[in-house]
Amino acid sequence: MITVTENRAANRFEARDGETLAGFADYLRTAELVAFVHTEVDPAFEGRGVGSLLARAGIESVRADGLRVLAVCPFIAGWLSRHPQYADLEYRAVSTVTD
Secondary structure: OEEEEEEHHHOEEEEEEOOEEEEEEEEEEOOOEEEEEEEEEOHHHOOOOHHHHHHHHHHHHHHHOOOEEEEOOHHHHHHHHOOHHHHHHEOOOOOOOOO
16 A cells, blocks of 8 residues: 655655655745655556655645645646646746836
8 A cells, every 4th residue: 555655854755655665756845835846656656646646645735734836847737737626726926026
């Protein structure tokens, strides 16, 4: 069974099958948002939903912390586009340009 935990010391969410690292999602955290920058799944675990487990756990953690998500990683961005229930968490820069 795959479990996902947050490893804050390494700035990533980790998916494990027992002691075996099945995949991870790296992030950068600020006071406002969590930027997901890279997601990787071990080839032995591809096609088993590990990436989706990582995305869901990461996004749910962001929601619980009251932050926003900046999806730099193409996998996380694609996952978010297929799960519109999380659209409210997506970070949007606010323009501060004045005339």
